[in-house]
Amino acid sequence: xxxxxxxxxLIIIVFSSYGLxxxxxxxxxxxxxxxxxxxxxxxxxxxxxxxxRFEGYMFMAVSIFIFFVxxxxxxxx
Numbered sequence: 001x002x003x004x005x006x007x008x009x010l011i012i013i014v015f016s017s018y019g020l021x022x023x024x025x026x027x028x029x030x031x032x033x034x035x036x037x038x039x040x041x042x043x044x045x046x047x048x049x050x051x052x053r054f055e056g057y058m059f060m061a062v063s064i065f066i067f068f069v070x071x072x073x074x075x076x077x
């Protein structure tokens with residue numbers, strides 16, 4: 001799971017850097033989708049460690065919200 005989170009973090013950094021440097025924000029929904037996947041994996045890793053604390057639930061809630069925002073970005077663009 002660490003490798004997957006690392007790869008997702010690199011993808012997020014690449015998409016956000018491209019958007020900031022080129023001022024082309026058409027890739028923003030893709031970045032949001034991968035950010036949602038990263039947050040989902042972070043929440044799942046908290047639950048796998050048997051630490052059902054506030055952070056795990058917050059990661060899951062934020063990932064659902066980010067997925068919703070990215071789907072809206074895909075549909076409205």
